[in-house]
Amino acid sequence: MRRSPALEALRFVFLLLVTIFVLAPLVVVLLASITPDEVLTSLVPKGFTTQWISQALDYEPFRVGIVYSAQVAALATVIALLLGTPAAYALARTRVPGAGLLRSVFVAPLSLPRVVAGFCFFALYVSLLPSAYGTVGGVAFAHVLLLLPFVVALVGAGLAGSDPALEEAARDLGASPLQAFFKVTLPQIRMPLLIAGVFSFLTSFDEVDLSIFLMPADTTTLPVAIFLRLQQDQDPTTSAVSSLMIVASLVIALLTGLAVRRAGLWRTGRTEGTGE
Template sequence: MSAVAGADPVEGAPRAVPSSVTREEPIVEADIPLIFVIGAVMAFVVMLLPVVIVVLAGLNSGDYLTFPPQGLSLRWVIGFLTSQTLRTSYLLSLLIAFVVMLISTTLGTMAALFLTRVKFPGRSLLRAYFLAPLMLPGLVLGLSLYVFYVVTNVGLARTLPGMVIGHVLVTVPYVIGTVSAALYNFDVALEDAARSLGAGPLRAFRAITLPIISPGVMAGSIFAFIVSFGQFDISLFLSTPNITPLPIAIYNSLRYKFEPTAAAAGVFAIALVVLSMLLTSRLTSLARFAGIKFS
């Protein structure tokens, strides 16, 4: 077979060019009513205010968790770093979130491909079923999962694998949503062209489809990591004294001590979330992925 310009040297498949398959919507400038601007500013303040309160409370120099702080100090930040319980819980949450991210990214991507490409009766119902964990209250889902583990006697109640499964249930929908959005703009003809040039299904997916939908996959994986790291409801029912993620450790600390150490732990959790969001924006170019341009 003769070489084709822009073809992959291994299989002869054309290289994925994301710019050729993404939709560029024209920018329409319009006057935004003042009330919308005020509402947006108020929403931003409401979302940012709890973060500011937690950070300032974690830097409080007093003996108790109060706001406004009596003064600024790194006393309780150092206390968190030297606390064996909180430090262990922080590392455990990182481990759980990383494992959940890998599993959710794999399952969510596969489910998104199936729901997007395969047309069959009841597809909308199946999509709603996959997204159901987002609609159920977390406490209801956590209690139901715990009762299921106990009644079926599968040996997952209050175990690390059981907690991971619970976190996967609530994080997979995020991956399905972001990957489905990426597949919406995908031109299947590119993959068909690769298959016609001799590439197998797996090779065509890896060389053509995956590079194009990678922004959605990366965004979904980081969302899954963040949601799992801060998951409280399911962890509350499945945690044990030996398996205590950071949200549960902070809750226990506030119940018995009410020291700013818990807020200091929250500072580290917020820092991780902010870092993850910056990484998401950097790796996936969310503005371009969503078709949004800023002047």
């Protein structure tokens, strides 16, 4: 049934408005980081400058925060994948007692305010694990709580779209459960794992509310350093470092898409789904 031109036009206008709503704050931040003025007064910059970016890169807390955030995000992503993938596999392929309750448990951190989660981890570290406070491992372990729901959901969706008969055939041919998983099942869920890893890394790198409870003021992640800088001075250096984070996120997403396309994972997914 062919849609009417009026309905198509209405859908286009709606999508355009949503796109503008999403991109407008990012555009404002990008413009504020390159305009010579300290305050952005119009959407048309009066000139172009890189002084704010240079000042942001010269600011010691920002430089320390970039390294600290990358370390925390990388470690948290690895732990989340190592824990979330077996959990998703158990929920998707085995008969676990109380599977519905376990799914609810994995989703529960999404409904917990991150400030509350941060305070809970702060109380845990101060009372029982004081050596973990402010360390890369301590912050990464707390971030895993936020990343597990996404890993379990994405990997679980990938397992739901894969063919369990192939794994069963591998076991019938003499492969152990681990061999069948790594040689048969894991290649089928490469794309969900890659997406879950990239999403987890970016989510951990950008986390503020939970992280601010778990580190001293002199050693912080980049988002927390930006937050503390805004409390002291609202100059364009914060816009500049935020612009660098926006560009870096877009570059990571682009490189991930190119890697997926180069590896033929999209093509593999379509072939498996259509049975060709």
